[in-house]
Amino acid sequence: MSDPGPGPGSAGAGGSSAIDPRLLPDTAAVGDDGGLVVGGCSVAEVAAEHGTPVFVYDEAHLRARCREAVAAFGRDRVIYATKAFLCRAMAELAHDEGLLLDVASGGELHVAMAAGVPASACTLHGNNKSVAELRQAIGAGVRHVVVDSFDEIERIEAVVAEGAGPAPDVLARITPGVSAHTHEYISTGQDDSKFGFNLGNGDAERAVEAVRRSSAMRLVGVHCHIGSNVFDASSFARAAEVMARFAVPLDLPELVLGGGLGVAYVEGEEAPTIATWGSVLLDACDSLGVRSRVSVEPGRAIVAAAALTVYTVGTIKEIPGVRTYVSVDGGMSDNPRPVLYGSGYEAFLPRSVRAERGLTARLVGKHCESGDVLAFGARLPSEVAVGDLLAMPVTGAYGHSMGSNYNKIARPPVVFCADGDARVVVRRETFDDLLATDVFDPR
Numbered sequence: 161m162s163d164p165g166p167g168p169g170s171a172g173a174g175g176s177s178a179i180d181p182r183l184l185p186d187t188a189a190v191g192d193d194g195g196l197v198v199g200g201c202s203v204a205e206v207a208a209e210h211g212t213p214v215f216v217y218d219e220a221h222l223r224a225r226c227r228e229a230v231a232a233f234g235r236d237r238v239i240y241a242t243k244a245f246l247c248r249a250m251a252e253l254a255h256d257e258g259l260l261l262d263v264a265s266g267g268e269l270h271v272a273m274a275a276g277v278p279a280s281a282c283t284l285h286g287n288n289k290s291v292a293e294l295r296q297a298i299g300a301g302v303r304h305v306v307v308d309s310f311d312e313i314e315r316i317e318a319v320v321a322e323g324a325g326p327a328p329d330v331l332a333r334i335t336p337g338v339s340a341h342t343h344e345y346i347s348t349g350q351d352d353s354k355f356g357f358n359l360g361n362g363d364a365e366r367a368v369e370a371v372r373r374s375s376a377m378r379l380v381g382v383h384c385h386i387g388s389n390v391f392d393a394s395s396f397a398r399a400a401e402v403m404a405r406f407a408v409p410l411d412l413p414e415l416v417l418g419g420g421l422g423v424a425y426v427e428g429e430e431a432p433t434i435a436t437w438g439s440v441l442l443d444a445c446d447s448l449g450v451r452s453r454v455s456v457e458p459g460r461a462i463v464a465a466a467a468l469t470v471y472t473v474g475t476i477k478e479i480p481g482v483r484t485y486v487s488v489d490g491g492m493s494d495n496p497r498p499v500l501y502g503s504g505y506e507a508f509l510p511r512s513v514r515a516e517r518g519l520t521a522r523l524v525g526k527h528c529e530s531g532d533v534l535a536f537g538a539r540l541p542s543e544v545a546v547g548d549l550l551a552m553p554v555t556g557a558y559g560h561s562m563g564s565n566y567n568k569i570a571r572p573p574v575v576f577c578a579d580g581d582a583r584v585v586v587r588r589e590t591f592d593d594l595l596a597t598d599v600f601d602p603r
């Protein structure tokens with residue numbers, strides 16, 4: 161077995177180079193047969209045993225990113241954003257590595273707690289938390305509730321008044337007026353946002369006063385999150401500066417600066433490392449005299465590059481003078497980011513990791529939508545054939561978690577690979593699962 165090298169494709173973006181090994185999980189290697197190995201497991205064997213599509217995660221990679229984050233920020237200062245990818249095994253792994261969990265719904269809290277993560281290690285988020293979610297979280301004793309609106313302040317007061325639980329420790333989510341350079345749908349720090357209390361119009365100060373006045377909650381800090389998949393470290397520095405100026409006079413124990421660190425999805429992209437992100441944020445806070453504990457909430461940076469989705473090619477349609485379509489057995493129901501944000505992914509054949517990719521094709525799924533695209537201009541080896549396994553790297557974040565059952569397609573399984581062992585942590589859905597919530601009275 162060897163490293164997947166050669167290094168970044170010599171042909172450059174748009175050329176015919178092999179897949180860039182930097183886009184593959186940490187333990188990715190090439191087996192003696194030229195095929196991809198992850199966590200000591202042959203990807204072809206995992207696909208043969210569990211079928212396709214399948215999400216294959218490198219467990220060592222997940223643990224390494226958790227450790228990198230803890231090294232950068234400190235234990236109990238990294239809050240894994242479970243929306244990026246959540247199942248009980250992932251919740252357990254993150255908790256085991258010393259991370260706290262950010263849950264943005266009652267469902268995410270339920271899954272985290274079902275993995276044995278105590279509520280006291282979970283922070284509840286959400287711009288429109290329901291009364292039921294607040295009851296559930298406050299009753300369970302979550303570590304923090306991140307208060308997002310004036311309506312929510314009233315809802316928490318009502319929930320505490322009815323005796324759901326003791327007054328929770330809360331953070332006020334502040335919208336700092338800093339635009340992250342990312343897709344509009346995942347940009348959250350600008351004034352025009354559904355999230356949080358705007359700093360610019362005085363809502364942030366009014367919210368802090370309202371929470372401080374309330375006997376139903378205890379203000380322990382402030383929070384911001386400027387957006388997701390942010391590559392520009394200066395956006396983080398600006399947000400940290402704005403938040404530090406707001407937070408220092410409040411003299412509260414906690415300052416949470418959100419998640420958002422970007423990852424490279426396609427050849428040529430470069431994202432700051434977790435360590436660089438840590439220095440940018442912590443230096444900005446230090447230089448402005450922040451004495452609060454500074455925490456962050458990474459999701460994507462922990463899990464994205466840890467996984468590949470493995471599909472089987474089912475049809476290849478060449479339209480002379482137009483384009484070639486390569487269709488696989490999943491699509492927008494398992495990796496919806498290209499449809500949602502026009503995001504890019506790379507693809508390659510796991511049987512031939514080092515193969516040059518001379519064919520440019522549109523990689524599409526099997527759903528009844530022309531927009532069901534996985535990669536708009538995928539480079540693939542020209543020998544790609546029906547029946548081939550095809551892998552899409554960097555699909556560990558916002559793929560499985562944003563999946564759907566569109567066209568009543570059963571969701572794929574998730575397999576964690578480590579030390580030569582492939583363990584199923586989410587099984588493939590069955591057709592009966594599709595009927596599990598379907599209430600039907602034959603007449």
Ligand SMILES: Cc1ncc(COP(=O)(O)O)c(C=O)c1O
Binds near residue numbers: 241
């Ligand atoms: C409040 C909050 N924190 C953290 C995150 C995680 O962001 P990322 O996965 O980009 O690190 C999100 C993502 O939307 C978020 O809304």
